[in-house]
Each structure stands twice: as C-alpha cells, then as structure tokens.
Amino acid sequence: MTARRIGAIVTATGALLPLVLLTVYSFSRNWFWPRLLPAAWSSRAWVYVASPASEISPAILTSLWIAAVVAAISVAIALPAARVLAWVEFPGKRAFFFLLMLPVIAPPLASTMGVHGMFLRFGLTETVTGVILVHLIPAVPYTILMLTGSFTRFDPDWEAQARTLGAGTLSVWRYVTLPAIAPGLALAGVFAFLISWSQYLFTVLIGGGQVITLPLILVTFQRGSDEAITAALALVYLAPTVLVFVLMAKYMRRHA
Amino acid sequence: MLTPASLVLVGLFAGGVALAVIQSAGFFAPAGEHAFTLQHYAAMLLNREFQLSLMLTIAVAGIATFLSAAAGVALALSLRRIASRWPILNALVQVPIAVPHLVMAVLLINVLSQSGLVARVGYGAGFIGAPNEFPVLVNDPYAVGIIVAYVLKETPFIAVVALAMLARIGDEYEALAATLGASGWQRLRHVTFPLLAPAVVSASVIVFAFIFGAFEVPFLLGRPYPSMLGVVAQRRFTSIDLAERPDAIALSVLMSVITAALVWAYLKLMRYQIGERPTLF
Numbered sequence: 001m002t003a004r005r006i007g008a009i010v011t012a013t014g015a016l017l018p019l020v021l022l023t024v025y026s027f028s029r030n031w032f033w034p035r036l037l038p039a040a041w042s043s044r045a046w047v048y049v050a051s052p053a054s055e056i057s058p059a060i061l062t063s064l065w066i067a068a069v070v071a072a073i074s075v076a077i078a079l080p081a082a083r084v085l086a087w088v089e090f091p092g093k094r095a096f097f098f099l100l101m102l103p104v105i106a107p108p109l110a111s112t113m114g115v116h117g118m119f120l121r122f123g124l125t126e127t128v129t130g131v132i133l134v135h136l137i138p139a140v141p142y143t144i145l146m147l148t149g150s151f152t153r154f155d156p157d158w159e160a161q162a163r164t165l166g167a168g169t170l171s172v173w174r175y176v177t178l179p180a181i182a183p184g185l186a187l188a189g190v191f192a193f194l195i196s197w198s199q200y201l202f203t204v205l206i207g208g209g210q211v212i213t214l215p216l217i218l219v220t221f222q223r224g225s226d227e228a229i230t231a232a233l234a235l236v237y238l239a240p241t242v243l244v245f246v247l248m249a250k251y252m253r254r255h256a
Numbered sequence: 257m258l259t260p261a262s263l264v265l266v267g268l269f270a271g272g273v274a275l276a277v278i279q280s281a282g283f284f285a286p287a288g289e290h291a292f293t294l295q296h297y298a299a300m301l302l303n304r305e306f307q308l309s310l311m312l313t314i315a316v317a318g319i320a321t322f323l324s325a326a327a328g329v330a331l332a333l334s335l336r337r338i339a340s341r342w343p344i345l346n347a348l349v350q351v352p353i354a355v356p357h358l359v360m361a362v363l364l365i366n367v368l369s370q371s372g373l374v375a376r377v378g379y380g381a382g383f384i385g386a387p388n389e390f391p392v393l394v395n396d397p398y399a400v401g402i403i404v405a406y407v408l409k410e411t412p413f414i415a416v417v418a419l420a421m422l423a424r425i426g427d428e429y430e431a432l433a434a435t436l437g438a439s440g441w442q443r444l445r446h447v448t449f450p451l452l453a454p455a456v457v458s459a460s461v462i463v464f465a466f467i468f469g470a471f472e473v474p475f476l477l478g479r480p481y482p483s484m485l486g487v488v489a490q491r492r493f494t495s496i497d498l499a500e501r502p503d504a505i506a507l508s509v510l511m512s513v514i515t516a517a518l519v520w521a522y523l524k525l526m527r528y529q530i531g532e533r534p535t536l537f
Contacts, residue, residue, distance in 0.1 A: 007338065015352065018352075025366060077264060078261065080260070080261075107469050110276040111270075113279075114273055114275035140264045141264075198357075198358075204494075205493065218359075218362070219358065231362070234362050245350070249347040
C-alpha cells in the first residue's frame with residue numbers, strides 16, 4: 001500500500017515539479033541566497049519574452065515553422081513506407097528496420113557532419129532548408145516506426161472488402177483507411193514536430209548560428225545567467241509537449 | 257512506396273555516414289587533404305583527451321543506465337496496480353520522457369548548484385553555513401549533475417517499458433507461485449524479474465546508446481575537460497582551425513560504429529521477447 005503511494009507521489013512530482021519550479025523562477029526577482037522563495041515577484045521575464053522587439057519571437061516562429069514543415073514532410077514520406085513495412089514481407093526488411101532504428105536511438109552526429117560539406121557546396125548551410133533536411137534524419141524514421149504500428153493493427157482485408165463493394169482507391173482511402181489510422185497519424189505528426197522542436201546540436205552544426213531557433217536562445221540566456229528569462233523560455237520550450245500530454249490524456253479518457 | 261523514405265534514410269542518413277567516413281579518411285578538401293590516411297583515427301585513439309572522454313562517457317552512460325533501470329523497475333512495480341485505478345498516472349509517468357534535455361539541464365543548474373534550491377534548504381536546516389560548503393554537483397569532476405539529469409529522464413522510460421511488460425505478463429504466474437507457497441520476495445525474485453528482464457535489458461541498451469551519443473546535458477552540466485564524446489566532437493568540428501574538423505568527423509564515425517553495435521545487440525535481445533516489433537518511447 002505504502003509502496004504504491006510512494007510510486008504515485010514520485011510520478012506526480014516528477015511530472016509537475018519541473019513546471020512549478022520553472023514558473024516560480026520565471027516570475028522571480030532578486031531571488032538571492034539563501035532565500036527559499038523570491039524576495040519579490042515580477043512579470044519582467046514574460047514581458048521580455050512576449051515583446052516583439054526582442055529576438056525571442058522570431059526564434060519561436062523559426063522553430064514553429066521548421067518543426068511544422070518537418071512534421072508534414074515526415075508524415076508524407078512515412079505513410080506509404082509504413083503501409084509497405086506493415087503489410088508486405090520482402091527480403092532485406094530486417095536490414096531496413098535496423099537502418100530505421102539507428103538515427104532514432106542515437107543522435108545522427110556522423111551523418112550531420114558528413115552532409116555538412118555537401119550542404120556547403122549546395123549553399124544549404126546556414127539556411128532554414130538545410131536545418132529542415134537535417135532534422136528529417138531523426139524525424140522520418142521515428143514517424144515510420146510509429147505509423148508501421150498503426151498499420152499493423154489495421155487489417156488489409158478491410159480495404160479489399162471496400163473495393164469489392166465498389167469503392168475506388170480514393171474512397172477506400174477516405175472512408176476506410178484514413179479513419180482507421182487517423183489517431184496514429186496525428187500522433188506520428190505531433191512526435192515528428194516535437195523531434196524537430198527539441199533539436200539543438202544539429203541546428204547549430206548546419207545552421208552555423210545563422211538559423212536561430214528557440215533552444216539556441218535558451219542556451220544563450222542560460223549562459224548569460226538570467227534565471228527568470230531562462231525559466232520563461234524553458235516553459236515556452238516545454239509548452240508544445242505539455243499541450244500534447246493534456247490532449248492525449250483527454251483523448252485516452254474519452255476512449256477508455 | 258519506400259522510395260521517399262529511402263531518399264532520407266539512404267541519401268541523408270547513410271549517405272551522410274559514408275561522406276563522414278570518406279572525409280575522415282584523408283579526403284577533407286577544405287583542409288587540403290586528398291590522400292587516403294588513417295591518421296585522424298590514430299590521432300583520436302592515441303589522444304589523451306579522447307581516452308579520458310571515452311572512459312568518462314562509458315562510465316556516465318553505464319552508471320546512469322544502471323540506476324535508471326533499477327529505479328524504473330521499482331517505479332513500475334509500485335505503479336502497476338494503482339495505475340489501473342488512476343489512469344492519469346500512465347500519462348504523468350511519461351511527462352519527463354518528453355521534457356527536452358536542455359530544460360532538464362537548466363532546471364538542475366537552478367536546483368543543484370552551490371547556491372541552488374537544495375543548498376538553500378540545507379542552509380535553512382543548518383547543515384551548511386555558506387554556498388561553498390555545499391558539494392559541487394553541477395559541472396563537477398564526478399559528472400554527478402549529468403548522471404542525475406539522465407536518471408531523471410530515463411527512469412520513466414524504463415518504467416513505461418516495464419509497465420507495458422507487466423500488463424502483458426498479467427497476474428497468473430505470480431498467483432500460481434503464491435499458491436505454491438512463494439513469499440512476496442520469492443515471487444519477485446523468481447517470477448516477476450525473470451519475466452521482466454528481456455524488456456528491461458533491451459530498453460537499457462537503448463538508454464545506454466542514447467547517453468553514449470548525448471550532447472545537450474554534458475554540454476551544460478559537464479566540465480570543459482574531460483568532456484563527454486559528443487561535446488568533444490562538436491567542439492572540434494566547430495573549431496576555427498579547419499584541420500581539427502577531420503578529427504571530429506573520425507570521432508563521430510567511431511561513435512556511430514559503437515552505437516550501431518549496441519542497436520544490433522538490442523535487436524538481437526528483442527527476438528527473445530514475445531515476437532513483437534520494438535516500440536520506442
């Protein structure tokens with residue numbers, strides 16, 4: 001009984017304490033040693049983060065744009081691939097899965113350094129396009145693995161049955177396949193977005209400090225030791241993740 | 257159907273690795289190299305900083321993986337029954353997995369540094385009289401900050417994997433052992449742990465591989481010398497001295513080889529599981 005309670009408390013603390021602490025830091029002013037709570041409260045950090053004159057809103061927009069494009073491309077690429085991987089046996093399938101796992105498990109450092117020279121030649125370094133391309137390396141395999149799971153739970157015979165009933169390719173897709181895999185599709189897209197959103201190193205390596213995304217700004221402020229603005233930025237950086245979890249929890253409750 | 261995916265996987269990912277291999281083997285034009293050589297690999301392997309970094313990286317990844325696995329299994333065991341009554345716990349336990357590593361690092365700097373929250377609590381309780389009496393836990397020689405960050409991030413991951421496995425195993429085996437007179441500890445030791453082991457071991461291999469190639473956390477919470485391998489590779493790659501870049505690429509190729517071996521081991525281990533495709537995060 002007590003062990004269960006400890007587990008529940010640890011879980012709730014681990015999930016919520018970071019958000020609480022960052023919120024307190026973001027509103028703190030003059031929070032010097034040895035105070036356990038800030039001496040004064042201030043909205044200075046949030047005013048600065050929201051101010052259109054600061055360098056922060058362009059960075060947020062750049063991050064959003066890159067992540068949205070990465071998510072769209074990843075889903076478009078992963079859909080046909082996942083269908084084949086889930087339903088068709090072919091020689092080399094194991095090897096293909098191995099190739100898929102590599103960039104998902106370990107950050108693709110060698111690839112990024114390798115393509116850097118090629119990107120340099122094509123003028124893709126220090127551009128948003130180059131950063132999008134390098135974010136695709138971890139995002140696409142992840143999306144394929146997630147969507148393959150969705151297709152595995154979908155029986156290809158359902159498509160065949162719809163075709164027997166006279167449905168064309170488009171109708172089969174629109175009324176049978178898409179509704180069946182829609183939740184998995186949405187989730188895969190969201191995770192591709194989050195993968196791009198959380199990239200730091202590869203944005204720096206390919207963007208060369210010219211493509212400024214939110215995590216780059218976050219590190220700059222961390223190095224500058226402005227705790228309140230750093231915490232506010234960290235919360236903005238966390239916002240999509242928290243949003244996804246709230247939506248997922250709601251969805252799970254509705255379908256439980 | 258697989259063509260667009262292959263463009264990314266083969267073109268960008270595998271192609272990138274191939275280019276990295278070529279550039280690190282003496283064909284790095286920007287530094288005026290046009291002949292095959294393994295000097296960059298030799299230079300890295302014989303380099304004192306590389307050797308220290310490799311040991312540090314293996315130690316940090318090993319310790320953090322072990323602690324995460326132990327804590328994750330304990331968390332899963334304590335959550336397994338209560339989670340069905342409180343489904344929200346299933347969502348909450350996954351939150352730290354999705355917290356970006358940069359955020360975790362920022363948080364730990366605020367909490368664990370010598371004037372951080374934990375030190376202030378210690379001061380309030382009378383354990384220490386000044387910030388410098390608090391142990392150095394961030395940018396420290398024993399990489400405590402880095403290990404704490406990864407344990408906080410990876411324990412929930414192991415717990416999620418273990419919870420899924422526990423749900424699949426069900427209660428019958430343990431109930432059977434109980435009717436045969438096994439005590440609580442005996443059931444854990446001889447029934448639950450062996451059934452959990454394949455899932456937890458394979459998840460631990462993933463955790464190890466991930467920490468092995470990590471960057472953000474050691475970048476913010478580590479020391480300048482020796483750094484973990486990812487930080488060394490980044491520093492050399494972005495150095496003003498172009499001659500250091502092939503060294504960085506050679507290092508990243510070496511790291512890829514080690515990672516690939518780990519992933520291969522992971523897939524081997526997964527075969528012992530109930531014949532299911534590996535699920536990640």
